Amino acid sequence: MKRTLLIIGFVLFLGVVYMVTAPLVDMLATCNSLANFVVVAWFPAIDAWYYSAETEAMYDKLWWFWFHLINGDPELGS
Structure with a gap:
C-alpha cells in the first residue's frame, strides 16, 4: 500500500511539474526580447550545472x- 501511494504521488508530482513548465516553455518559444535573453543567457548555464559532476x-x-x-530497505526504516 505504501509503495502504491508513493508511485501515485510521484506520478502526480511529475504531472504538476509538466503543467507548470509547459506554459513556460511555450512562453519562451515566443519571439520577445526577454525570452531570447533567457534562452541565450541562462540555458547554457543551466546545462553546465545540470551536467556537472556534482549534480x-x-x-x-x-x-x-x-x-x-x-522497494523497502532496513537502512531507511521501511
Missing part, C-alpha cells in the same frame, strides 16, 4: 534513496 552525484544519491524507499 550527477546528487541525482545518483536521490535515485538510490527513491529506489530503496519504494
Whole structure:
C-alpha cells in the first residue's frame, strides 16, 4: 500500500511539474526580447550545472534513496 501511494504521488508530482513548465516553455518559444535573453543567457548555464559532476552525484544519491524507499530497505526504516 505504501509503495502504491508513493508511485501515485510521484506520478502526480511529475504531472504538476509538466503543467507548470509547459506554459513556460511555450512562453519562451515566443519571439520577445526577454525570452531570447533567457534562452541565450541562462540555458547554457543551466546545462553546465545540470551536467556537472556534482549534480550527477546528487541525482545518483536521490535515485538510490527513491529506489530503496519504494522497494523497502532496513537502512531507511521501511
